Amino acid sequence: MTINRRACTAVLLGLSLWFQSAVADEGVMQSGQRIVEMGDQHGHASCAACHAANGAGQPALGIPRLAGLPADYLERQLAYFADGERDSVIMAPYAKRLDASQRQAVARYFASQAPQPADTAPRAASAELLAHGKDIYERGISAFRTPACAQCHGVRALGVDGFSPPLAGQSPGYTVRQLEQWRSGSLRGATGKFMRAEAAHLSDLDIQALASYVATLPVPLNASSNGDKQ
CATH class of the missing domain: 1.10.760.10 (Cytochrome c-like domain)
Structure with a gap:
């Protein structure tokens, strides 16, 4: 041999x-x-x-x-x-x-680390608020030519190939604070210009609705399964 x-x-x-x-x-x-x-x-x-x-x-x-x-x-x-x-x-x-x-x-x-189920569920939002958040997330705001959040964060809000972060399952309080900071023009890093432009047209109600909606989306209980691909 x-x-x-x-x-x-x-x-x-x-x-x-x-x-x-x-x-x-x-x-x-x-x-x-x-x-x-x-x-x-x-x-x-x-x-x-x-x-x-x-x-x-x-x-x-x-x-x-x-x-x-x-x-x-x-x-x-x-x-x-x-x-x-x-x-x-x-x-x-x-x-x-x-x-x-x-x-x-x-x-x-x-x-x-694999995401774990939340110990406590976020405070229940009204059906109307969730529907409003879902509409903005999936369709954007046509009056301001604001694109849908799903275009960058994925249809399931799991982020897209490392380009954008997952939003699914984050607490409404955290997401509200981040969107308010984007809207106010706070320093946010290299992608700031794009997100500031998107958040500029969001009302307080829009922000609350979006935060409530993405909080209801399921989070894969496996770290390697995160990410939407479109």
Whole structure:
């Protein structure tokens, strides 16, 4: 039996590289989990204090769920907070204490967590309010030529291929606050111009309706299943 040494060498090299990558990934995940649960090496408050160790957030307080959100999206938001491109008196000081590798580790850890069912359901909205939110989400506002939210966030509000974040299942309080910030012109990062233009035409009722509607949409209980593809 003839052994192709070149082929064997290539296979062994491939396995070695895969193993090194797997070890590196495991190290990143462990680093992210440690920061999430215990804070950074300087003894800063942990992410879990607000967002929970599993990334479930605190819907009743309007603290967002991070579990299962795209890692690249989470990493970008942390960078925006750290660089001052996104306003938050709470998040900015924390993000500034983390270096780029730590922000990546935290983002990848939260992205790996499977979303869990909310402990408490959001306050029931009226059928009329939900219908209004669904109409704006799926059709936009023709009078202002405002496109449908679904065009960027997907028909199920699960985000689209990492381009836009999932909205499904987020607490109404959190979504309302974000839309109000977009409308007010608050700093929000590189995509700010587009979203500010969209939110500029939303009334208080529109914002409440949209937030209530997306909160009712189901969240896949599997981190890897997030994302709408159109």
